Amino acid sequence: MTKRSEFLQASGYLFSLAPAVLLGIASFTSLPYLPFVGLIVVAPFLRSVFGDFDESPPPEWSEGVATFLDFLPIAVGVAYLIACGCCIVHVARLIQVSRLGTMLGLWTSSLFASCVAHELLHRKTLVSRVLGRVVAGAIGYPLLEHEHRAHHASNGTSKLPEWPLQAESVWHFSGRRFRHTLATAWRGDRVAAMRNGHPLAGGLPLAIGTFIVCGFLFFLFGGTTALCIYLIQALATAWGMHAMTYVQHWGLGRYENDSERYSDLAWEDTCRLQCWLTFGIPYHQGHHLKNHRVYYRLAPTEGSPRQPAGYVVLLVACCFPPLWRALMKPALDAWRSSEPPLSAGRGLICIRRG
Amino acid sequence: MNSTLPGPNNRDLESVVCGATFAAEILTTIQAISTADTEAEVLDLLFSVRDSLGVEQAVFASFIRDDDSHESFRVMSAASAQWCLNYRDEDEWFSNDAWLLHASTRSEPAVDSEITYRNKGQVAKRDIAIRNGAKSSLIVPAPSSAGLSRLGILVLGSNQEDFFRGCNFVAYKALCRSLAMELGEWWIKHIRRELLDEYRVTDEELELLRRERLGHPTKQIATDLGITEASVNNRFQRLNAKFDTPNRRATANQAAEYGMI
Secondary structure, eight states, X not given: OOHHHHHHHHHGGGGGGHHHHHHHXXXXXXXTTHHHIIIIIIGGGGHHHHOBOOSSOOOOOOHHHHHHHHHHHHHHHHHHHHHHHHXXXXXXXXXXXXXXXXXXXXXXXXXXXXXXXHHHHTSSSHHHHHHHHHHHHHTTOTXXXXXXXXXHHTTTOXXXXXXXXXXXXXXXXXXXXXXXXXXXXXXXXXXXXXXXXXXXXXXXXXXXXXXXXXXXXXHHXXXXXXXXXXXXXXXXXXXXXXXXXXXXXXXXXXXXXXXXXXXXXXXXXXXXXXXXXXXXXXXXXXXXXXTXXXXXXXXXXXXXXXXXXXXXXXXXXXXXXXXXXXXXXXXXXXXXXXXXOOOOTTSSBOOOOO | OOOSOOOOOOOOHHHHHTSTTHHHHHHHHHHHHHHXXXXXXXXXXXXXXXXXTTOSEEEEEEEETTOOSSTTOEEEEESOHHHHHHHHHSTTTGGGOHXXXXXXXXXXXXEGGGSOOOSHHHHHHXXXXXXXXXXXXXXXXXXXXXXXXXXXXXXXXXXXXXXXXXXXXXXXXXXXXXXXXXXXXXXXHHHHHHHHHXXXXXXXXXXXXXXXXXXXXXXXXXXXXXXXXXXXXXXHHHHHHHHTOSSHHHHHHHHHHTTOO
């Protein structure tokens, strides 16, 4: 690969700054809907512009580019915290323009910021982990690290709310998962802290502390209304995380498939923009197979089930179970019968025709 | 490979330790482990040492301390298959296991009754062991040093409730510690070989990593090895991709952590 094409390909990951940038611009220009419109309404259509990655392994990346890509999540995490700070400072003005818009804008950027928090929390360095915890707290979901730790520790388990059952709706699954996460978070944190040799090494106290500080700052700058908006978006972000897990693993639990062969199954997608925006999360089966692999070294897993649409479309679809089944059942059947993988390619949705 | 469990053992620890060949058998096995090539050979040795130790069950697991997933776990079992299956079906198995926690944070062996169980999940895992015949267990950590992140744990299970007691327990424990350390050492060497095969790392590349670890600059490495700087850079780029790291410093650190250099 030439240096130029390598830099071009790597520069796509700069899109990961978009949620923070849009939130920052929204705060200064009093356009609270901007992140929601940009990332939820417009971005899915950009699939037709940027297309898909092919099935080949990722580039070897020269050391300079790899070091830059390695640093990018830290920059994105810091950028998100700055944007969040801007939003807090201007929240009173944003609320005057639109309460719903402020909530949706904040929620959208939180949902996408959870991807950078996820990438940072998977790393071994203290700086990355601490930043990941702070971002998780700021988006309003301090339980992210615990939830995710348990998720990787329980590969393929549908008995626990980790891999949704095929017959289960997103509403049932997210309720089950939210209750389980709340019930086990502190215990899990204590065990992780013990294992890592420091009372704070589990991560939950820092994330909760950040969440409380953010809530207090929203209250300070925007009063009770701003605090309520922050808390509602925090709840919506938590739901969004569970819904994402539903989308990523629906129907792929160990006991609904070949339990001997499969325990790390996940739906994958090769949409370029989505990979750039989310730090490679759509290569989800690969992520579960090697969870310390950094995002820029991930690639589609051979034979993995493929999403018939991007995350945003599937998140909307899963809210309506009949629509979800109509979209996903053909994809699941196709994968189980070992047909060639489905991909939406440059389209918004792909439905295999009988 | 012998996959059956021995019948109930009526010998107590005193009679096991006072057996004429006890120490010699264990030491011979420890020596044999150090020269074993394959997992099957070591597993056979684990079965034989289990009998010499007078217990019915023996499990050795090797893992990385801060691994939040299951990727790093390598388990060798001379124990009830049902125990393993029940354990696997338990919620959040290894991530919430008091015995593994003990091995991660302590270095001295402990009888299961001496370990603190912090929640229901941890108690449940101990109950599974008891239900499957390990009425008392000895948990022997195998810590590692020299910057290696891989640890080990040897679990010995007896069908007698107070098997791990008595004045000879100190001698018994000392031999178990040696055994655990040898098993841990074997896994580290074995995994090193596996990684070298998987990553297809040549001796020359290992030399590059060693020199990087020592802080040698690219120019010096190139001169010492009689290759060009561009060649050094290219080789490091390939190694970085194999190790999933961004640069040569991180690759050399990881290779050292895995015991490859």
